[in-house]
Amino acid sequence: MRIALDAMGTDHAPSAEVAGAIGALQALDSDIEVVLVGDQSTIDAELARHTGVPPGRLAVRHAADRVTAADPPASVIRRKPESSIVVGLKMVKAGEADAFVSAGSTGAVMATSLFTLRPLPGVARPAIGTLLPTALSPCLMLDAGANVDCKPQHLVQFAHLGHIYAQDLMGIPDPRVALLNIGEEPEKGDELTLEAHRLLDASPGLNFVGNVEGRDIIQGVCDVVVCDGFVGNVLLKFYESVAEFTIGLLRKSLRESDEHLNLEEVFRILDYAEYGGAPLLGVGGVSIICHGESSARAIRNALGVAARAVRSDMVSHIAREVSAPAKSEESA
Amino acid sequence: MRIALDAMGTDHAPSAEVAGAIGALQALDSDIEVVLVGDQSTIDAELARHTGVPPGRLAVRHAADRVTAADPPASVIRRKPESSIVVGLKMVKAGEADAFVSAGSTGAVMATSLFTLRPLPGVARPAIGTLLPTALSPCLMLDAGANVDCKPQHLVQFAHLGHIYAQDLMGIPDPRVALLNIGEEPEKGDELTLEAHRLLDASPGLNFVGNVEGRDIIQGVCDVVVCDGFVGNVLLKFYESVAEFTIGLLRKSLRESDEHLNLEEVFRILDYAEYGGAPLLGVGGVSIICHGESSARAIRNALGVAARAVRSDMVSHIAREVSAPAKSEESA
Numbered sequence: 130m131r132i133a134l135d136a137m138g139t140d141h142a143p144s145a146e147v148a149g150a151i152g153a154l155q156a157l158d159s160d161i162e163v164v165l166v167g168d169q170s171t172i173d174a175e176l177a178r179h180t181g182v183p184p185g186r187l188a189v190r191h192a193a194d195r196v197t198a199a200d201p202p203a204s205v206i207r208r209k210p211e212s213s214i215v216v217g218l219k220m221v222k223a224g225e226a227d228a229f230v231s232a233g234s235t236g237a238v239m240a241t242s243l244f245t246l247r248p249l250p251g252v253a254r255p256a257i258g259t260l261l262p263t264a265l266s267p268c269l270m271l272d273a274g275a276n277v278d279c280k281p282q283h284l285v286q287f288a289h290l291g292h293i294y295a296q297d298l299m300g301i302p303d304p305r306v307a308l309l310n311i312g313e314e315p316e317k318g319d320e321l322t323l324e325a326h327r328l329l330d331a332s333p334g335l336n337f338v339g340n341v342e343g344r345d346i347i348q349g350v351c352d353v354v355v356c357d358g359f360v361g362n363v364l365l366k367f368y369e370s371v372a373e374f375t376i377g378l379l380r381k382s383l384r385e386s387d388e389h390l391n392l393e394e395v396f397r398i399l400d401y402a403e404y405g406g407a408p409l410l411g412v413g414g415v416s417i418i419c420h421g422e423s424s425a426r427a428i429r430n431a432l433g434v435a436a437r438a439v440r441s442d443m444v445s446h447i448a449r450e451v452s453a454p455a456k457s458e459e460s461a
Numbered sequence: 462m463r464i465a466l467d468a469m470g471t472d473h474a475p476s477a478e479v480a481g482a483i484g485a486l487q488a489l490d491s492d493i494e495v496v497l498v499g500d501q502s503t504i505d506a507e508l509a510r511h512t513g514v515p516p517g518r519l520a521v522r523h524a525a526d527r528v529t530a531a532d533p534p535a536s537v538i539r540r541k542p543e544s545s546i547v548v549g550l551k552m553v554k555a556g557e558a559d560a561f562v563s564a565g566s567t568g569a570v571m572a573t574s575l576f577t578l579r580p581l582p583g584v585a586r587p588a589i590g591t592l593l594p595t596a597l598s599p600c601l602m603l604d605a606g607a608n609v610d611c612k613p614q615h616l617v618q619f620a621h622l623g624h625i626y627a628q629d630l631m632g633i634p635d636p637r638v639a640l641l642n643i644g645e646e647p648e649k650g651d652e653l654t655l656e657a658h659r660l661l662d663a664s665p666g667l668n669f670v671g672n673v674e675g676r677d678i679i680q681g682v683c684d685v686v687v688c689d690g691f692v693g694n695v696l697l698k699f700y701e702s703v704a705e706f707t708i709g710l711l712r713k714s715l716r717e718s719d720e721h722l723n724l725e726e727v728f729r730i731l732d733y734a735e736y737g738g739a740p741l742l743g744v745g746g747v748s749i750i751c752h753g754e755s756s757a758r759a760i761r762n763a764l765g766v767a768a769r770a771v772r773s774d775m776v777s778h779i780a781r782e783v784s785a786p787a788k789s790e791e792s793a
Contacts, residue, residue, distance in 0.1 A: 277651035311694040319609035343698030362643040366675030375707040
């Protein structure tokens with residue numbers, strides 16, 4: 130298995146990428162290779178600073194250009210064909226890599242993934258799935274920002290995408306799927322969620338557990354929660370900031386109190402780096418989007434997620450089980 | 462000034478209400494009176510357990526009935542006319558009280574406030590404002606759940622309501638008003654926020670600072686943030702739960718580590734009880750909604766908020782400044 134890793138994605142590329150790739154290769158099965166995609170000389174210089182690179186498992190694919198936050202996402206494929214994002218995704222398209230991982234501009238990775246890997250037949254709106262830490266096991270939320278102004282049937286499709294992700298990557302045989310709403314009762318919600326609830330309730334093959342509220346997610350009451358990408362994006366960014374804020378308050382108190390306390394467990398649970406990247410679900414290949422501030426550990430974990438997605442043949446699973454029923458619901 | 466307090470609202474009524482009322486009377490100006498609205502004998506029994514009740518400033522108004530979570534909010538005014546919520550709000554309507562505070566069913570307090578106090582002329586959608594803790598001063602978010610499927614002009618009206626609340630109750634002369642969105646640039650967003658941004662930018666009398674994302678709120682970049690009530694409600698409940706969750710993780714670590722650390726400051730910042738209740742803005746009277754799990758301290762603080770709203774003549778301020786421009790925007 131070969132995973133293409135955008136080496137120019139994070140704010141401090143390529144150091145986090147190179148260290149993350151080496152860490153992943155040491156942790157993952159020996160048949161897994163990583164290809165660092167980006168400026169050859171920059172990557173070579175960074176690689177020279179490391180020892181312990183597993184021989185024959187780490188390669189470099191030169192990409193002369195780099196996407197920045199200023200590039201309009203939809204124009205990247207046309208205007209920056211030599212960028213690491215376009216080169217890496219084209220490797221997946223051409224079968225030269227089995228998955229792509231990037232911490233570059235979320236919009237650019239998403240748009241370029243849609244252009245190159247294409248939505249699977251019958252998938253109206255590929256969605257970004259992201260894992261939220263909870264009191265029990267993490268909960269997959271989708272859509273985390275790929276789509277706004279969703280229709281009820283899009284949320285149903287997200288539920289099916291999430292169902293398969295939870296089965297294949299989280300190892301949950303019959304994942305509990307919930308609808309994010311402002312009340313538990315089926316008659317609560319806005320126009321979108323009222324109708325989505327009705328459709329989800331009638332959708333075969335889903336363990337739909339009904340509505341959950343903002344406060345329920347963190348209790349671990351569901352494995353998958355679906356929502357419009359506007360709500361999901363606001364919530365995700367808010368969660369990250371609240372966790373950071375709380376930890377910041379804590380660290381300050383700890384410094385002031387002059388105590389030395391082991392709060393690693395708290396920090397670990399709330400640390401996004403633990404959870405790897407966010408997959409774009411519903412396209413014809415594995416594409417994993419990481420936070421722009423990803424650490425080497427976050428990159429390593431995202432490579433692990435990519436490897437599990439390839440190993441479980443998630444894309445075929447989605448093509449087989451989601452595309453067909455989703456198509457019929459879409460036309461209904 | 463006389464504030465009617467629903468004595469039957471919290472999960473453990475009337476003990477939090479009675480203790481909160483006594484605490485408020487001790488802290489607030491001596492011309493402020495509180496009327497406990499609810500079952501006379503239950504309240505009397507609770508009052509008998511307290512000393513230090515300021516003479517002549519605490520009265521009881523008997524209300525034989527009580528609203529429960531099972532009562533459909535819109536039916537309360539008709540089916541439970543003797544409930545503490547209906548009796549208390551009718552006191553405000555009749556001029557027997559200057560404000561109403563309740564920790565009862567949010568939906569019931571909101572619906573009954575709309576029925577009895579009525580929206581102010583030109584206010585299309587009264588909104589619930591709620592204070593979110595941030596790294597700097599708290600930020601007022603509205604709407605926190607009174608309205609779903611908002612139109613862009615409703616968000617503009619929320620901005621004006623929040624502007625006045627921030628001036629009158631938070632003491633901010635020129636509050637920074639922001640639009641909750643999924644990107645900072647004006648061209649980011651869904652249909653609602655794209656158009657709302659345009660209208661807010663053109664709305665006179667507002668210090669509109671543009672879009673903020675979920676992660677910005679907690680940095681304290683704005684004093685008021687407007688959003689659809691669906692998004693606001695999800696976010697609010699999520700925030701409460703994340704803060705609780707983090708504090709829970711922390712308390713557990715502290716217990717296990719056998720250390721004694723003073724983290725009161727952290728807990729205080731993240732403790733909702735600090736911030737009092739959430740006002741329903743845009744109706745013809747002061748109506749403050751508290752969390753169903755409010756402590757005596759939360760009730761005391763909500764009574765303080767009610768007193769400040771009355772003292773600043775907030776309702777007249779809204780009637781004067783919001784109703785007219787909002788009306789013209791509404792018809793535009």
